[in-house]
Amino acid sequence: MEFAYSPKVEELRDKALAFLNDEVIPAEPRYQREKLEIPQWETPPVIDELKVRAQAAGLWNLFLPAGEQGLTNLEYAPIAEITGHSPWMMPEALNCSAPDTGNMELLHHFATEPVRDRWLPPLLAGEIRSVYGMTEPAVASSDARNISTRIDVDGDDLVINGRKWWSSGAMSPRCKVAIVMGQSQPDGPPHQQQSMVVVPMDTPGVNIVRSTSVFGYSDSGHGGHAEVEYVNVRVPRENLLGELHGGFALAQARLGPGRIHHAMRLIGMAERAFDLMCERSMVRFPFGKPIAEQGVFQDWVAEARIRIEQVRLLVLKTAWLMDTVGNKGAAIEISAIKVAAPQMATWVIDHAIQSFGGAGVSQDTPLAEMYEQARMLRIADGPDEVHKMSLARRELKRYRPRV
Amino acid sequence: MEFAYSPKVEELRDKALAFLNDEVIPAEPRYQREKLEIPQWETPPVIDELKVRAQAAGLWNLFLPAGEQGLTNLEYAPIAEITGHSPWMMPEALNCSAPDTGNMELLHHFATEPVRDRWLPPLLAGEIRSVYGMTEPAVASSDARNISTRIDVDGDDLVINGRKWWSSGAMSPRCKVAIVMGQSQPDGPPHQQQSMVVVPMDTPGVNIVRSTSVFGYSDSGHGGHAEVEYVNVRVPRENLLGELHGGFALAQARLGPGRIHHAMRLIGMAERAFDLMCERSMVRFPFGKPIAEQGVFQDWVAEARIRIEQVRLLVLKTAWLMDTVGNKGAAIEISAIKVAAPQMATWVIDHAIQSFGGAGVSQDTPLAEMYEQARMLRIADGPDEVHKMSLARRELKRYRPRV
């Protein structure tokens, strides 16, 4: 047992922290300004400049296990945390933002060669973006068996009909390709009913219906969250990812690393909120002494630190488990961090907001928008309650009376 | 002790509930649509139509103690609750929305005759709106002694210099007049340092700098929240409200009824969220049975009901105390509801959001925007922590060892 980062990770962290503090945080005001100046859904130009610098700094595509760095989950996790300090800029600047990372992994491992060659290189180069079509508006899609989009084999083609929402990024003009999950065999065994397919966004029948907001935010800088209709969308069968009716397993495989990334970014957000509230506490003097010297505020600081540290260790251990015993062996921990990280982050950010008063809920700090992101992650990829149920059932198995 | 509403209140409640269910809730989609069609900051036309109907229905200006209904706080409170079910439409439709209600009370009681005659009638008629300039960006204004805007006597004039924010409603073209609090005697005794003055919005030197958002919402339908700069703004001395240097007492007087209104509207919001989540629970079937039959959800329903009922009783008792022993005698309870009502409402609404999943955070339900309003009220008019401190100090006085 050893709690120090390896020298390789320390070196990467130093680079990433330097990039965060020297390049990204100073550029945040420019990002906000550009968002107001460019057409909605487009990417602020500052992001493209940062991408160039990130590549030069050796901070590009770090998420990719097969990349030149070949980082393990445990090695990449601390970098993901650092990107969370500036969650709207740094992940994208490093080409490490959701849902592209998970989509690139799927393409890498499960696409046919022509499909992979068509879509993976521009994604790896950060030239285009992609979308992941899973959740549906009409059903409780936390239970994957409820998914109702149809994927039908028709000769050499696959035909897709259905409606997805929370297709994050799809409002962006840079978004060129979707990975869509749908029912291909509704009467098959429970985990053999779904398939996953690659759909170019310009395929006839792919219609973007509208965007949905999260609290009052459109997340426009990232292409928002689209509701997308698929009407007789026809793609060649080679666009299938993996096996026909094998979509459930792919969805599971995709989730593991994504949970680490989300959780670590949430820790980064919490640390940023912590920094902001502590800095503020030094310069604000209600009732004659700085907030930093008030008992209730100190209680929050201590609670925040205790909560952050615990979640970080749990996520790092989960990453280590994934590296050593695989997603399945880490199933309890993966559920645990899916629940624990957003709960911790919403708690910390909410208290930072309270420390700031009016500035905390407004555009003058990143706190309210961070809260929105963290709160959303108690719902996205399955609500807390589903993950807790699943975790509990695994635990309880051990206690079943033996017959 | 008697917990039934009086026949007078029951009759008013019936009218208000009928108006809510027959006129307001069915008009909500139209309100949302119109907000997108009209220029930002303008009032959706549906509101003006509803105002006419509310007047016809005898539901106009009910907040005003001196109005024809002459409602006590205890009688008005249940009506305020009902308006909270549709918080963006119904309070304004009944001409009972903040900050106009508090401002009308100040004008009624403390303005000189010419000033009152100039501004009160159009406010009572719902023709114009008003703003309350209290909070400042540069200081911790939860401690009123920190307020730094200057109000200087200069011959027969008052000259105002300073910067206020969270001036709610000021972005609306209908907003015509401000009530501004500022320092007139910085070296006076603690509660004799401030004055309050009526400032027409078109007075030279009144500059609207920008609007601030709340969790991504601009609150555009209500005129948003403005940052307003006052540069050598000059008004005649008759624009003073009450005594020179007597602003602190006015601010206190204004707060009492406002706290009841806010708290009851929050209860209405919580009841709306409760309705929504219970309705949803009947028609959504994850994992094979309706959400309504799942234990964790039932736990939320019970907790929500228990919390709502308790806060409602506490607010009603507070209203009764204000009616019988005055704001001062109700000081502990006024602080208590300032803390308890938003905490309860954020809890209930947050769980309703969680019950809805993606729809809960988006524009498809009113929940996320209700959350924003409830969360804001843990900060506006002083953060929870200040009210708890003040409540505790009053309680602890009773225990001081007698010498």
Place this chain on the structure above:
Amino acid sequence: MEFAYSPKVEELRDKALAFLNDEVIPAEPRYQREKLEIPQWETPPVIDELKVRAQAAGLWNLFLPAGEQGLTNLEYAPIAEITGHSPWMMPEALNCSAPDTGNMELLHHFATEPVRDRWLPPLLAGEIRSVYGMTEPAVASSDARNISTRIDVDGDDLVINGRKWWSSGAMSPRCKVAIVMGQSQPDGPPHQQQSMVVVPMDTPGVNIVRSTSVFGYSDSGHGGHAEVEYVNVRVPRENLLGELHGGFALAQARLGPGRIHHAMRLIGMAERAFDLMCERSMVRFPFGKPIAEQGVFQDWVAEARIRIEQVRLLVLKTAWLMDTVGNKGAAIEISAIKVAAPQMATWVIDHAIQSFGGAGVSQDTPLAEMYEQARMLRIADGPDEVHKMSLARRELKRYRPRV
């Protein structure tokens, strides 16, 4: 709506408060001393002296609706609260302690004349005590249908076989009679399976097996909590309470007022804990200033006050509902206070303990033992979870889609 106590209640409260402060609290050290001096399970003599004084003061049997005062639930509730300030002494001193009050009500309303004449007068006189045999060790008796004790009709007799525990008071030599619930018709309709019967404790076959403790306390001053075995216990049929197979309804009827009493006593305990922690905060100086001036402590004081006030209002409203629309009409509120009162009381007492440090957990304050009582009431008469489920189901009925 009116939140003032009636003059009649105010007068009774004055008497009860005087008795509490002048007679009971000063006698607490004597009670503790006597408990150590007398045989375990006996009643400290000070209680008998206080009983005489309570009778003289007109504070006797106030719980009884048919008593000379004829108090409603709403009128009795504030007196029950006052008794909770000294929960081991004052309820018994006023002959208002559980389970005797509920048992006396059952005897009064449902016993045959000879049985009532035998047992009610000595109970009303406070000469004997009684026990209520409901809960069983082998089954989840929060679901009454699980109760497995048998009550069989055998000619003119009833024969009881089974095992009960948490028979509070049964260890006391003064405890002379039990009311026992058991299955008389296991295959009857769900609410027609149980009967209730009066069993003199000296009937052959009634065996006290042992006592159970609560967090280390034996509750010896009140006759502890016994496990009682009933082996072929034979009583005449006239000992039946109410109808044969009608026990379920009696159990429900018994619970309503009992819930008010328990809840109000819990409020009294919370107020006592609040007093103690506030008094302590004035005289204890860690880190250079009194606890009373430390922010975190003030936060607890405010939270405690807010929680206590809300629960008190909810219980009083529930009492009023029971008086005006009956137990059934008050079902949601009765469940609500069963959950809310012990939660509030454990919270307040736990924070009072924390304020006292070592003295708080020890015998030097009544706090730890109060905590035990409050914590037990989250379990006794059904755990929180059962009441929340039941409350939620009643609420959700309103939302069932109409076909």
Place this chain on the structure above:
Amino acid sequence: MEFAYSPKVEELRDKALAFLNDEVIPAEPRYQREKLEIPQWETPPVIDELKVRAQAAGLWNLFLPAGEQGLTNLEYAPIAEITGHSPWMMPEALNCSAPDTGNMELLHHFATEPVRDRWLPPLLAGEIRSVYGMTEPAVASSDARNISTRIDVDGDDLVINGRKWWSSGAMSPRCKVAIVMGQSQPDGPPHQQQSMVVVPMDTPGVNIVRSTSVFGYSDSGHGGHAEVEYVNVRVPRENLLGELHGGFALAQARLGPGRIHHAMRLIGMAERAFDLMCERSMVRFPFGKPIAEQGVFQDWVAEARIRIEQVRLLVLKTAWLMDTVGNKGAAIEISAIKVAAPQMATWVIDHAIQSFGGAGVSQDTPLAEMYEQARMLRIADGPDEVHKMSLARRELKRYRPRV
């Protein structure tokens, strides 16, 4: 970074788990029985038998860094966790129970040779027990500067006057020696006012006044918690530990490892409670299905697992920090686990109690007594609030504006 236990630790854990499951848990009923049969405050004979077996099994004095195993904090921590599964038996059986472990460390490092030779061997052999006299009844001793016991130099002697309480173990006839902290230089610099001295319990003037209970438990099997009066107690100067006036630093040094031990034992208790509640959930059927299948219970299981895992990782990391950078470098984490571990444990145990109903609060499960122990540890060695304040102040230092 590496989360697996080392082979050495795995081997020790296997031995300790075997001892727990094969020797200790099966002996628990005997321990409870013997406690009732022997005089209060004596040690149940089963403990002495287990001590012999633990020595044979190589599980003796593992806590001692200088012992033959030479375990680091990180290596010993997982063993301490295992002992927490049976907290009244296993720590003592392994000669690893508080306060003896901390006292042995002090004697080893800071006693003069004659004093060390007199007291350390019998303690290491488990033949006698010892007491740590720190807390005082009259002052807020969470602030060490408040300690008022006097230690005066008088020629070649030290003379002790004062009163200590919570001297755990002192009621036991086996307790032979105390380490006492007191003021030797009240007007010295803040951390140079105290001294620590070794006092044989049979020294004239050492008077045991009484025992204090925790909730209703006397902790009699471990010698309870005594209030001890020191009246002109005279010991030779060689009984001083370390430097004169250097007691504060010794107290700090003593605390570090003790915090790890307490925290890990709390994790063990939580795991035991978790086991018990999960096992119970399989065999108890309220409302027609096992508790294990009820949503609210599953939610508790998940929450409990998430909380336990996080605290365990935090404590292990703290142990690692103490091993690598010392107590001072681990100061924030040591405070963090002092707060986090008892909070987690009280939460888990409380929910286990609730799962058991009446059995949970009684002597039929170890849960209520475990709760008492965990709750006490939110107070002992300084209340949560003091540790949070101290943690926060360390954190906030980083944010002080640079001049």
